[in-house]
Amino acid sequence: MDHSDDDHPATPTDRDWHDDELGRWPDRADVVVIGAGLAGLTAAAAATRAGARAVVLDAHSGGGRAAVRRVALSGTSGAAVFNDGPRALYLGGPGHEVLRRLGIRPRGHKPPTRGSRVSLEGRIDDLPVGLASLGRSGVVPGRAKPTLVAALAALMAGRPASARPDEPASAWIRDQSRGRDDVAALVAALFRVATYTADLDQLSAAAAVPHVARSLRRGVLYLDGGFEQLLDSLRSVATGADAPVAVHRHVAVSRLEQTVDGGWEVQCRDGRTVRAGAVVVAAGGPAVAADLLDLPELVDRSGPPATAACLELAVAGPVPTRFVLGVDEPLYLSEHSPPADLAPDGVRVVHVARYGATGAVADRARLESLASAAGIDPGDVVARRFLRRMVVQTAIPSVDHGGLVGRPRVAVADRPGVFLAGDWVGPVGMLADASLASGEAAGSLAAMAVVGGAATVRSVVA
Numbered sequence: 001m002d003h004s005d006d007d008h009p010a011t012p013t014d015r016d017w018h019d020d021e022l023g024r025w026p027d028r029a030d031v032v033v034i035g036a037g038l039a040g041l042t043a044a045a046a047a048t049r050a051g052a053r054a055v056v057l058d059a060h061s062g063g064g065r066a067a068v069r070r071v072a073l074s075g076t077s078g079a080a081v082f083n084d085g086p087r088a089l090y091l092g093g094p095g096h097e098v099l100r101r102l103g104i105r106p107r108g109h110k111p112p113t114r115g116s117r118v119s120l121e122g123r124i125d126d127l128p129v130g131l132a133s134l135g136r137s138g139v140v141p142g143r144a145k146p147t148l149v150a151a152l153a154a155l156m157a158g159r160p161a162s163a164r165p166d167e168p169a170s171a172w173i174r175d176q177s178r179g180r181d182d183v184a185a186l187v188a189a190l191f192r193v194a195t196y197t198a199d200l201d202q203l204s205a206a207a208a209v210p211h212v213a214r215s216l217r218r219g220v221l222y223l224d225g226g227f228e229q230l231l232d233s234l235r236s237v238a239t240g241a242d243a244p245v246a247v248h249r250h251v252a253v254s255r256l257e258q259t260v261d262g263g264w265e266v267q268c269r270d271g272r273t274v275r276a277g278a279v280v281v282a283a284g285g286p287a288v289a290a291d292l293l294d295l296p297e298l299v300d301r302s303g304p305p306a307t308a309a310c311l312e313l314a315v316a317g318p319v320p321t322r323f324v325l326g327v328d329e330p331l332y333l334s335e336h337s338p339p340a341d342l343a344p345d346g347v348r349v350v351h352v353a354r355y356g357a358t359g360a361v362a363d364r365a366r367l368e369s370l371a372s373a374a375g376i377d378p379g380d381v382v383a384r385r386f387l388r389r390m391v392v393q394t395a396i397p398s399v400d401h402g403g404l405v406g407r408p409r410v411a412v413a414d415r416p417g418v419f420l421a422g423d424w425v426g427p428v429g430m431l432a433d434a435s436l437a438s439g440e441a442a443g444s445l446a447a448m449a450v451v452g453g454a455a456t457v458r459s460v461v462a
């Protein structure tokens with residue numbers, strides 16, 4: 001699963017993942033959760049809060065795509081935290097709301113918008129999102145600026161209500177840009193950075209517009225310690241409950257078999273089994289769930305993945321341009337630390353990415369050249385990782401699949417007691433927002449199925 005071309009040794013963090021030692025192999029549990037990523041740990045936290053005894057099984061070392069790596073810094077004894085690509089928590093989004101309900105307050109910092117730049121035809125210019133930068137920026141000519149202001153106002157004011165699930169985001173952008181390609185290109189760049197989706201012809205406008213609008217209005221947080229902070233917090237909630245959740249890692253589930261009493265036998269690749277009253281499948285994308293449940297239609301009903309090529313840099317020197325958004329190319333560069341705490345004093349962590357990975361050699365060369373254009377001196381780079389193809393979202397809410405409302409539901413028809421969670425499940429949110437929202441609903445419903453009506457399903461995703 002590691003798609004990296006490492007220049008520096010990177011170690012997955014193993015801190016605090018010692019729950020396997022909490023006890024013996026459980027022959028029986030109220031709820032078995034398959035997958036210890038954001039969705040699975042949220043499901044486990046929600047299930048245990050609702051009074052169920054839950055067990056989490058993960059095929060790998062846990063954390064899934066939210067796990068971080070510690071990377072040694074050349075010439076020092078220090079290390080930086082790399083997130084495996086740029087990560088930001090969407091403030092006020094469905095995921096943030098789930099965390100709040102679980103009593104988790106994410107610690108991090110909003111990136112400053114001052115000094116943000118765009119890259120267009122090889123030039124770096126001001127990103128015209130505020131009044132001052134709009135006046136200065138040469139990205140759109142003066143006569144197009146009123147149209148840009150109107151398009152941004154439509155987005156920020158929440159006119160998204162008009163967007164339909166089968167309307168492509170690209171069509172919505174064209175409408176708001178009133179035939180001006182320069183305005184449309186700039187608005188499309190804002191959609192890409194907020195949704196991580198390069199293919200705006202496939203992305204449902206009804207899914208994307210509220211997400212982009214909220215991220216512009218409320219902003220994002222770069223988390224201290226990276227997304228691992230969320231994993232740690234979710235695990236504290238799950239393992240700190242009256243009936244603590246046990247997490248067993250390096251255990252791959254191979255099959256689910258319904259038992260005569262209406263429960264489920266969870267079969268693992270190493271031959272072990274666990275009996276469960278209910279099961280949450282939070283194992284990444286639709287392909288694994290389809291395989292475990294023998295339901296190939298889960299794949300057919302899901303959109304294509306969103307991928308990215310990512311370059312992560314630790315820089316012991318100045319980063320003259322802290323944020324660059326590609327307008328004519330799907331590119332991104334941002335200094336994540338500072339503001340977040342990911343590296344020792346004096347070292348900066350910079351993420352560079354291409355939305356939609358195309359090929360390792362060309363993507364890497366383009367990302368390195370964007371870093372140079374942002375003023376980063378290669379001699380100052382003390383750690384570097386290139387990740388040639390990361391699956392950012394396992395299935396985008398696509399126009400061909402009915403957008404968010406067309407995604408597979410949390411409760412699986414014909415599989416009573418089985419619930420799905422992940423960034424491809426349920427009608428709420430994109431990316432980690434969807435994993436957290438569907439995880440909360442799946443864990444609550446699974447607990448309800450086993451221990452009765454104490455659980456409250458907050459998100460209407462069943």
Ligand SMILES: Cc1cc2nc3c(=O)[nH]c(=O)nc-3n(C[C@H](O)[C@H](O)[C@H](O)COP(=O)(O)OP(=O)(O)OC[C@H]3O[C@@H](n4cnc5c(N)ncnc54)[C@H](O)[C@@H]3O)c2cc1C
Nearest residue numbers: 035037038039059064065085087088253283284422431432
């Ligand atoms: C480069 C990149 C940038 C991103 N940036 C953002 C961002 O800025 N904001 C945002 O909101 N989201 C972002 N995301 C998306 C976010 O990280 C994911 O949506 C989220 O982490 C997915 O969590 P999950 O639990 O649904 O799935 P995963 O993290 O994929 O977890 C699935 C888990 O299931 C386990 N598993 C698989 N098969 C089995 C099996 N058979 N048995 C047992 N276990 C199994 C896996 O080992 C894994 O741990 C980004 C993702 C990437 C890759």
